[in-house]
Amino acid sequence: MLTAGPALAGDPAITEMQPWRRDLGDPIDDAPYGLPSPFESDVVRRRVEWLTPDAYTAINFTPLHELDGIITPNGLCFQRSHAGAAQVDPAKYRLMINGLVDRPLVFTLQDLLRFPRENRTYFLECAANSGMEWRGVQMDGVQFTHGMIHNVEYTGVPLRYLLDEAGVKAAGKWLLAEGSDAAAMSRSIPLEKALEDCLVAFKMNGEALRPEQGYPVRLVVPGWEGNMWVKWLRRIEVGDKPWHHREESSKYSDLMADGRTRRFTWEMDAKSVITSPSPQAPVLHGKGPLVVSGLAWSGRGSIPQVDITLDGGINWVKARLSGPSFDKSLHRFYYEFDWDGRPLLLQSRAHDSTGYVQPTKDALRKLRGVNSNYHNNGIQTWHLKSDGRVENVEVS
Template sequence: MTSALNRRRFLAAGAASAGAVATGTLTAGAAKAASPFEMKEWNQYLGAGVDDEPYGTPSDYEAHVVRRNVPWLTADSVSSINFTPLADLEGFITPNGLHFERHHGGRAIVDPAEHRLMIHGLVEKPLVFSLEDLKRLPSISRFYFIECAANGGMEWRGAQLNGCQFTHGMVSCCQYTGVKLSTLMEMVGVKPNGKWVMAEGADAAGMNRSIPMEKVMDDCMIAWAQNGEALRPGQGYPMRLVVPGFEGNMWVKWIRRLEIGDLPWFAREETSKYTDLLADGRARMFTWVQDCNSVITRPSPEKPWLDRKGFHMISGLAWSGRGAVKGVDISLDGGNSWIPADLEGPVMPKCLTRFNLPFEWQGQEMLIQSRAYDDTGYVQPTFAQNRSVRGVNSIYHNNSIHTWHIKPDGKVENVQLV
């Protein structure tokens, strides 16, 4: 009985895979012309039991929803970045398996029994914590986005990558559980001249960044869980730093050390990298905050309207490292006029916020944009505004208003305007 059932399932899966190869994607029913109203295998035969998949995985029909890399961006995929498939996500939470990854020395596999967090330097009493130690402390769970400072960095000179996964996918949003850094700082007793904290990872890159004490005491955390389960190795298992609203590079993964000092360290990742070169040759440093930003995820190059005239939901994501998203406006004419979109909620500070706008499409050509503003009054700028201050060589912190060109056939292209 069992082997016959497995065989039938295997054959069905094989047919689905063959269909996927033929069409290039695995979309429910796309490869088969059969009617949904005919008898299906799943209408008749038993499915798998509860023991076949101790840790659940997505449907085979969602196999196209994966992180992707841009191979030409970096010298080696070990020190590189992949992108979250934003167009296929709903709500504001990024599933752990789709969270973008950026490593400087590869995805470290750390044995928690052999891992410690040391806090020392300008403190009354240096301390070392195991993961078990940290889990005994009072913990909090908070929703925050994390965004690589280089998100959108390939678009400074012009439209380059045709997909919101690649133009904006260096952002994710999760619920993090861990201990507030202020709790740990109180335990070690920071000396009065302790104004900076250097965070360092245990991976082969030994990633280190300087963080001002004011931010450390405000809302930073050492997290061990993400979306209710242990951090994934790619996100710093067994523990990582959470620096809400600040660039992702500061969220040191596999964190093993916090040194308290009176001055910043000017580490490689805050001098050679993650500084913003301006047109006049000067460079900004310590550009920590991720500016208010947004992107329409549907329609997008990945989610075209393809001759489907009629009702559509325009939907996207907005965020601000300064606070909460207060609103998002949508333009259909390349920024000449704007319509307030609906925020779906919950709206939380330093967290992705979904926006929507219902729209009746008659097949007309459009240049659609989203423009977010936050509760500090900051309004997302245009490319022209950002370039007028920064030029086109700063790589990081591109939060310019983004444009999708909706063509009469419903195809969607990444374009830039004047």
């Protein structure tokens, strides 16, 4: 009998008929473009109001604590713009290559689709990710300490094919990549990098780029800081020297303790973080079996090993990696154990394929001071308390 009757013993989620069992579901035409369950409405990008002057030159953060695997869903990829998210008409999209080339060229989107394509998965990390933690702990959640990152499978044309088409002159050593938005974002990129692995991408995770990620075309600069991945890409100029533009001199440069500044700090150092448990993902089930989950990545290669400590770094064990291991892509790790309910100091430590081991924040501060803003890849500590709550701390 499926009609109401006397209350049965047991879990009402089982013994009582639920509306999704009784009634027809939503018609197939309800969501031509599918959306997450309404029960997942909390899984969204979030902004920190005081961080930027307004909502146009601004950034929001990927909800890492809610995600698993290595791929970031398109609608949850953090967004950074310097003049808002441009809405570019693809019919009016043009990509120009000029400067020290034999033939300055203009491509339409349809032209780009006639070159051989590649599919590659890369992380994009903003150089400022974890930058608010240079002076000490500040942000109460992995979304805010580490959420300026996403990992996407890109479909695009190797930039070298387009450069071959234009014919780079012998004197050409640098590229200027430029966006078509109201910031006309511009960054200098050494030619060797462009020839090595840069892509001119038009798809992310199989579908068109989202507007906030540079629709219809963005540059992909694997392993290097996100600001160089110019969105709404309109132009590549070939030159013999770097341009020293604003976002590679006054910004995205690293002020050291001695008052001097590193420039062109392109590569993202190896880094990892436990995404759960974390302040936004407390342990609600009490003691017993507990899954620790996290992410690791390196701008210089892949991640063969991640270590986990439960005691703030006295003893370490190797985490279990699960899922694809690509160069310059996020890696997913797990560590499963029986939690006895005692407070823990959780950390993860990444090793990359060059042998580099993720340093502590204090080791970085000793070398750089606390005013470098960018490239903070230090080890993160979460304090898991007996009641299951988690706080952001630093340890001796």
